[in-house]
Amino acid sequence: MSSSLSKKTAYLLIALVGIALDQLTKWEILAHFQEGERLNIIPSFFDLTLAYNPGAAFSFLADQGGWQKFFS
Structure with missing residues (x-):
């Protein structure tokens, strides 16, 4: 136990x-960071970038109104 x-x-x-x-x-x-600013951590492999996503994953349903907006 x-x-x-x-x-x-x-x-x-x-x-x-x-x-x-x-x-x-x-x-x-x-x-x-400012929006869109990028910091290269590992060249050609890993960057940090400030971006905003108003929807769910990959902005899914970001521009929807009604009941769909509650799922984003």
Whole structure:
């Protein structure tokens, strides 16, 4: 039982660290970047760019009105 509990605790801790890192990076980008600004981290592979997405994934339903806007 304690082994199962310790695994659950480890998974929870990993998830919380991931969420904290996600929120910290979002806060830092919002504090220091202008919209469209790009920072090259790994050339030709990984850039950080500030962009806003008003819809759901890939702006799905972003321009819809009515009940669809509640799903974006």
